[in-house]
């Protein structure tokens with residue numbers, strides 16, 4: 283590195299994209315710093331996203347099992363199971379601090395310098411971080427995303443009545459009635475947490491189905507399962523306003539196509555209508571950069587922006603806003619800067635909703651294949667036919683395999699199952715290797731496991747499964 287620069291690589295943002303990019307760059311021998319304005323490292327994911335939400339999903343599932351009498355069938359009688367919300371929150375906070383502290387440790391171990399403060403460009407190589415100005419040969423923008431506000435609905439996480447996902451991770455008490463504005467991933471995950479802890483949950487979704495972008499049969503079956511669990515789902519409905527009086531909120535709703543207004547009285551309202559990229563305050567224009575009309579930074583396949591020494595990854599660029607995608611891009615971009623060939627296969631990014639059952643997908647939906655005019659075959663296998671699921675009384679869901687009608691190459695797999703998030707990994711790997719449905723059908727799967735349902739769904743593509 284010439285004396286002209288303080289660092290070979292400066293990463294802006296320490297989420298799963300940024301911290302992974304910084305560590306990989308340092309591992310490849312590049313002098314690296316990472317700017318982060320939060321008090322702790324790890325970004326949205328570790329601080330207020332993936333990790334705290336999964337901590338609460340796990341704990342609330344255990345509570346519901348212990349509390350609801352569901353374990354009695356297995357010969358386990360529990361009386362007097364009680365909720366200690368403060369302890370549940372403390373446990374969640376410990377998970378977060380353990381992992382964010384872990385990133386700090388990894389930065390020290392790999393000699394990544396943490397520059398504390400808000401970063402903004404002075405020019406294409408110069409960035410102001412807090413009071414300090416640093417120059418870097420390469421800069422990676424990994425500033426992530428924030429909650430999209432709903433015009434006219436004011437979020438106040440401190441009051442704990444109208445909240446966003448961050449507020450919903452720390453409600454001071456279980457609301458009697460929680461209204462979710464948006465029936466997407468955040469709503470269903472955090473709605474599940476509070477429903478299990480005792481809240482009545484109403485979902486207000488603008489579109490005619492929940493979980494946009496997912497396979498049609500999955501959306502339909504998921505809605506059925508969530509309704510069975512007690513969710514009140516109002517699709518094709520829009521929120522026209524929320525007012526707060528004392529400790530209560532009044533949510534005004536009407537049909538999306540227009541019609542009579544109704545009101546819902548709620549103790550908490552969660553605004554979860556999507557997330558938007560964080561580019562404001564970066565002074566991108568000083569570096570010669572602009573955003574597209576969705577506020578995202580456009581990049582090429584190597585993650586370089588229109589300014590060749592500036593790269594961008596993660597939620598701030600187009601694509602699914604997922605931590606594992608950001609991580610893989612973090613590794614790839616660092617390798618590209620180091621002169622290697624870092625690639626991410628954006629066609630094969632799995633998605634998982636961590637509700638019960640979990641909902642996992644990879645590749646194309648049936649609707650996407652139809653739209654593209656691709657001829658396909660379909661194999662479906664319900665967990666009702668899976669011995670392990672039946673034994674565990676865990677039969678909700680199915681596996682659906684979509685394969686090319688001519689080549690039999692697997693094009694998409696959709697799973698609803700308590701273990702879907704873990705099971706999807708085998709199909710992602712198979713698809714990375716270009717597997718056909720026959721390859722999966724003739725792969726030996728251990729018995730008795732939920733994964734046998736993947737094999738049987740693959741068998742159903744060209745022939746018949748055994749157990750249904």
Ligand code: FAD
Pocket residue numbers: 294295296297298299300301317318319320324325326327328330331332333335399400401402424425426427447448468560563564595596597598603604605606607608636
């Ligand atoms: P972020 O994680 O958003 O990190 C960006 C960081 O940059 C932040 O720490 C921010 O403070 C910092 N920053 C921004 N601007 C500046 C600046 N100018 N100067 C200095 N620092 C700056 N994804 C999954 O894959 N699985 C899940 O289970 C999952 N659960 C989620 C649950 C919730 C409630 C939420 C909200 C999100 C969840 N996500 C999940 C999405 C996931 O959190 C994001 O996709 C992921 O964090 C994106 O990583 P990133 O590195 O692009 O950005």
Ligand code: NAI
Pocket residue numbers: 432463464465466467468469471486487488489492493494519520521554555556557602603604633634635636
């Ligand atoms: P989302 O895009 O998943 O869902 C938002 C929902 O709100 C959509 O169904 C949309 O139609 C609806 N909507 C939009 N405007 C509306 C309005 N005015 N009234 C009623 N409904 C409206 O967004 P969400 O749930 O906020 O999550 C943001 C992102 O965070 C996700 O897309 C995902 O990338 C990430 N995430 C991932 C998780 C995971 O991987 N398990 C968990 C949580 C978040």
